[in-house]
């Protein structure tokens with residue numbers, strides 16, 4: 001394994017004291033607090049769930065989906081890149097031989113435990129095949145048992161993208 | 166001993182060795198595909214280029230004998246440029262399908278590309294010459310012709326080492342590829358070694374196929390227990406999240422005094438028995454019942470497995486004295502005449518028979534006079550009849566009055582004495 005030594009940033013006395021930085025942060029908080037208390041009407045409030053958010057953009061990381069190839073088959077090749085990158089270790093893959101001639105390898109199981117997921121999007125970044133995306137715009141998942149939150153391959157394949165490609 | 170200089174650093178090396186050997190022994194980074202310490206040089210991959218002072222062009226380190234005072238450079242702009250171009254040539258027709266390749270993570274092409282490559286490919290995917298993917302060569306070996314770098318390690322193994330000549334390179338230029346003779350399969354008791362020899366993902370194990378990504382595995386050095394030879398191995402294991410620890414494969418571990426770089430296929434696949442049908446817990450009253458049986462018995466036979474470690478056997482000798490039992494290790498069940506051969510495999514299929522001999526343990530079946538047999542994982546307990554039996558066992562399915570779980574050899578540390586003759 002190769003180790004790269006990274007130089008520490010900010011070696012001046014001002015940086016090492018931390019206090020100026022803390023003071024700057026507190027100043028911003030205090031400014032907002034005073035402004036909002038002064039004019040309470042101007043604070044944005046969404047009356048969820050009667051009112052649904054309208055500002056979900058295509059960069060929003062919603063629930064995952066597994067994408068399809070042009071012929072409708074699963075794009076994922078069970079390479080485990082997403083599972084390797086996942087900081088929560090919540091992607092469970094079992095690989096199998098693919099026999100339809102499209103490719104060699106596919107997932108026989110692909111599950112994401114959304115209770116463990118931290119929605120960081122690293123899996124999407126890591127995928128070499130554009131097989132997993134978080135562009136469904138789905139931000140709430142309801143279930144009554146823990147198992148309901150473990151999304152299996154079929155569910156992930158059924159999720160639709162909410163935005164144009 | 167002579168002195169040579171590599172990157173201006175002085176090295177003392179044996180006279181007559183290949184430059185590449187000297188570099189490898191001194192842990193100086195040198196990329197290579199076709200050279201292998203067990204197979205020798207072949208000089209076909211050209212990856213091991215170095216600069217030698219006084220020579221006009223870069224030379225291959227695997228076909229250069231060291232000379233006293235030789236000044237060698239393995240770094241520098243010129244040599245790195247040569248390497249990059251050779252690597253680019255090796256990868257011209259390579260499919261770059263690392264996501265579905267089992268070799269990813271331990272592949273020389275990946276390593277060298279990251280260390281010396283990092284060029285932009287001039288060949289698009291559509292222009293590449295394709296070969297057959299997933300060809301089942303036989304003997305659990307899968308071939309992907311597109312990934313091959315034609316280093317000829319596999320063919321040299323079947324020609325020079327097993328002398329079975331199953332593999333060859335057919336075709337020329339872009340169409341050169343590894344193949345077996347028409348109608349013939351790869352078939353010899355050491356065939357799976359070509360999977361370890363192959364520096365890329367062209368030859369992979371059918372048994373390990375898609376089972377795990379290699380970077381999840383931890384390796385523990387150990388010794389094969391499938392025969393008396395005691396080949397040195399690595400146990401590659403992993404406990405996937407929420408699952409029990411499993412062994413995924415055995416790989417040979419170099420030991421020039423025992424097995425060199427290789428192991429036999431039977432030994433390699435023997436990991437399977439360590440995963441399945443394991444006895445893992447005891448009945449809560451098992452220990453008490455065993456004690457009561459031992460106290461009530463008059464004439465005890467203690468049966469020991471010849472795969473136990475020396476330390477375990479020594480402790481069992483002391484235990485036998487303590488309870489006044491007689492020690493036995495019936496050995497006929499370990500003998501398999503057909504398994505032995507001229508190279509590694511020995512007909513005695515147990516790892517520590519030498520220590521059983523040293524301890525002078527009786528190697529015949531216990532006499533009928535015993536009223537209790539206590540077995541420590543002996544494989545042949547079921548064929549013996551006795552009034553009472555206590556079985557310490559690593560696996561399920563043993564018939565006895567009391568059965569107690571035992572750790573397998575892979576879960577214990579200890580000493581073994583092999584039989585090399």
Ligand code: SF4
Nearest residue numbers: 086117118120121123
């Ligand atoms: S979003 Fe992050 S935590 Fe969730 S599955 Fe992907 S990599 Fe893991």
Ligand code: SF4
Nearest residue numbers: 076077079080082127
């Ligand atoms: S989703 Fe992408 S990264 Fe994850 S296993 Fe499938 S192909 Fe690999």
Ligand code: SF4
Nearest residue numbers: 313314316317319363
């Ligand atoms: S199959 Fe592997 S070992 Fe054989 S020539 Fe090709 S790259 Fe070398």
Ligand code: SF4
Nearest residue numbers: 389391392396429432
């Ligand atoms: S020769 Fe014997 S010790 Fe060596 S790998 Fe084969 S079975 Fe194991």
Ligand code: FES
Nearest residue numbers: 199200210211227
């Ligand atoms: S290792 Fe020297 S040419 Fe292949």
